[in-house]
Amino acid sequence: MKSPFPGMDPYLEQHWLDVHSRLIIYACDQLQGTLPSDLVARVEERVYLEREGDPDRSLFPDVPVVERPKEDDAAIAVQDDVDVAEPLIVQFGDEPITETFIKILDARTGNQVVTVIEFISPTNKIPGTGYKMYRKKQTELKEAKVTLVEIDLLRGGKRVLSVPLSRIRFKDRTRYQAVVRRGWKWHEAEVYALPLHKRLPAIPIPLRPTDSDTRLNLQTLIEQCYQNGRYDTLDYQTEPDPPLEGSDAEWADELLRAAGKRP
Helix, strand or coil, X not given: CCCCCXXXXXXXXXXXXXXXHHHHHHHHHHHHCCCCCXXXXXXXXXXXXXXXXCHHHHHXXXXXXXXXXXXXXXXXXXXXXXXXXXXXXXXXXXXXXXXXXXXXXXXXXXXXXXXXEEECCHHHCCCCHHHHHHHHHHXXXXXXXXXXXXXXXXXXXXXXXXCCHHHCCHHHCCCCEEEEECCCCCCCXXXXXXXXXXXXXXXXXCCCXXXXXXXXXXXXXXXXXXXXXXXXXXXXXXXXXXXXXXXHHHHXXXXXXXCCCCC
8 A cells, every 4th residue: 555645645744763773774785796796785774862951852752750669568557547648759861862863884895884874853843952962963974074865754843954044945845855076076955845846856875086976866765664664554644743734735735635534
């Protein structure tokens, strides 16, 4: 079963932990067979602590809750006819966040990093530790002359792609975008508009300066996520989170009605 949307399905955004994990694995698998024999794609991760007060804490609401140990009845002197409230103990503290991404490595040079591929996460787009860490990584890759491919399939949050929105033509300012920064010419950026109304394209994945680009088919990845994640069970009668607005909302409503997903 395919998504009723021709390209990115906005209803997948609210299930991003699962979708992101799938995108990373499927993208790595798709690339592996297209690389020169001395290059290899690997899934890597970075871990950072989510601090108390970070806005991105609300993105992960699973707070550890433990029951208070029952005390010996003899240790508590209360009247038999009085009910004593039993609290739940909620544990707070710094919580680790793990984000995965793809590295393409050169086996001939001791696994030197050639290209990094990022599917942007919500934690990257909300001011806080995750946002700062991602900005720092962009700077480090630029200084190391490593190619960076950024794919943003999330409409919410603060823009974190390495190209400011002000540098992009108005007609190309789509909510979904991809950016390619080639390691040997970071002074140029390739911006790929990913309109909601269209199929997702294949985007170039640069390797070494002497190599031809390989390609990453984004539409194939989303279709794999949708099918393997059983997202045909999504409730399309509700609004996506974040909701669509204006002409996008009208277009989606008409599309979903035509597909039999709404009455």
